[in-house]
Amino acid sequence: MNILYISVKKSWRGVTSWVVKTALALNKRGHHLYLLSHPKSKINKSLPLDIKLIEKRLGPSYNPVMIGYLVYFIITYKIDLIVTNIDKEVAIGGIAARLTGIPNIRRVGREDDFNNRFRSKWCHKLLVDSCIVPCQTLIRNARIRAPWLNPAQFKVIYNGRDISEFSPEIINLQRLRMGVNPGIKILGINSHLHRKKHVEHLIQAFARIAPDFKNWVLVIVGTGPEERNLRNLAIESRLTERIIFFGFVENPMLICSTFDIAFSVSKIEGFPNTIVEYMAMGRPVIATDVGGVREIIRDGINGFVVPFGDQRALVDRMVRLMTHEEMRQQFSREAIKTVRESFTEKQMIDDLEKYLKGIVKHR
Template sequence: MKKIRLLHIVQCAGGVDCYLRMLLAHMDRHRYVQIILCSKDYSENDYRELVDEFIQVDMCNSLSFKKDVKAVSQIRKLIKNCHPDIIYCHSSKAGGIGRIANIGTGIPLVYNPHGWAFNMKTGWLKSFVYLWMERLLSPLVTRYIIISNYEKMSAVQHRVAQAHKMKVIFNGIDMDAVDKMSGTVTRASLNIPENAYLIGMVGRISRQKAPDTFIRMAALLKDALPHAYFMMVGDGDQRDEMERLIKDCGLEGRVIITGWVNNPLAYSGLFDQAMLLSRWEGFGLVLVEYMKLGKPIIATEVDAISDLITDHENGLLVEVDHAEQAADAVKEIMNDVSLRNKLISNGMMRANAFFDVQRVAREHDALFSKIRNLYNR
């Protein structure tokens, strides 16, 4: 059978980059010609063994009429040159540019927003603009791939698309990679005592991930748990602000910020407890990694997190921006061994049962095959 020519259009890096690399690594190279058309934020070296063609264009993250029109024009020409059977757009910016560039070509287009931009707490005006853009561009989508039930429900409620047009494919992780990465970083290399009780979070140091709530939680625990240390694995636009907050709270030496690292799993493998205190979350893939690593989890009860975490079954759920609840949850897990063991056991079972990236690849393959057959390309 002729290979399916699949053109990926991507703009933002970060989580989408990780998602795409995992997906490509597990899709059948004998069935696909994989082409990536991406922004300058992507590295060709990362995709050398994963794709057949790597093409970069200038796509900016912010809205810019002049730059966006130029990007649409370039991408439209590239679409015609690449002759894809299916176009797969990832995230809202690439989704907008890719859909407009594809107008009139007759090529089926799949769009994965990786979390709706209008659900992000970025102010009512931005949310309003993002929502109307999604509504206006919705007729240009053949099928949506949605990463959680929450995101699907939200799209229906906001009249973005009808339910039958959306396919929910939960994110997944490379289970073997998690096992291989564990143990490659030590506490000694980070100047953390071996007997410390380490509470950590992995994520951007940005408003979404609520690093300020994490630090305020640490401040509430520093005297009650003198052997507790706190780690933030990542970097971001709020790092300077968070470093000032750490100093103001008297937590210097007790809170470690790693900055950007290539192997965050190796750091989260050191945690005694793992956290995700996001203010909004399209999925929260790091929670699956925590579960696979056997870490008891504390997370906020917001958006798609409830698709992954059931309170007091495979994690504890707390309110957004509630440092006191998070601190109480830390103590509850520390003091209740049976609860801690239950959370760990159930989490590992759930990760293995539902969130393997091989399942993600199979579900993508089934959808793309169906679309190709429908369009007789």
């Protein structure tokens, strides 16, 4: 297949990670992958030379110049289908796909990608052939936000990661690079630092128990618009020496391997890549009960699930895991088992490849 991804977000987020992961894997299986991305996107440095990269700005919605360029590109490179995500990609890519008679597949990461605005509704209904989503819960929640959606249009393909192991030497070296001394344990989160991620809840919870757990630190991996506020909160909590802001990393699996307990405390999610990454590394996880989290975490068996915003529950689960190494080890074993049985990268790519081939065959 000849596949064109359109992904113009500049920052690295869940769908961006999915685009890179699936493009690389499909390329290795002999398909021809093309990616149109923003010239300043972090995605551009992650692709091998045999994936053709087109660095262009889409411009305004329904930009006729870009629509014309995409029509030319689709015809020239005999593109079989395109994959889009946000409204602007759907509009410009979708019109070009309609003009050339190929399918437009929308990869949706979260329920709030949909709304009831007339333009978004019109765009999706006329220009999208089918949607790939990472969990069943997203379909239900999306239809609450946008009742006009057709559930038959959705295909669930779970995010997957391969089980990974790093040597103790590499893990210890990474911990030293993070400024964590030997013998210190890590509470860790890898997240885009946006207000919807509510990383401040984790800082507040840590502040409540930090005096009683001197050998634990909190490591926050990621960047975003809330970073300044989060740093100020660390200062106000008098925890600047025990809260480490490590910034953006290109290899999240290595970072995850250093965590003793991993967290996701968002208010809204689809099916968090970070949770799959945590569990593929055998990290015990505490996550808020949002999106499709319960489709991978079985509360009390391979992780803990807490209500969003419930500080008492969050602190309680933190303390239970911090004080019970046997429980951390149990969650670790069960996490790896869960990923190995249901959430491997191979399963994700097998399902995606089969689905896309079927669409191309029956178009």
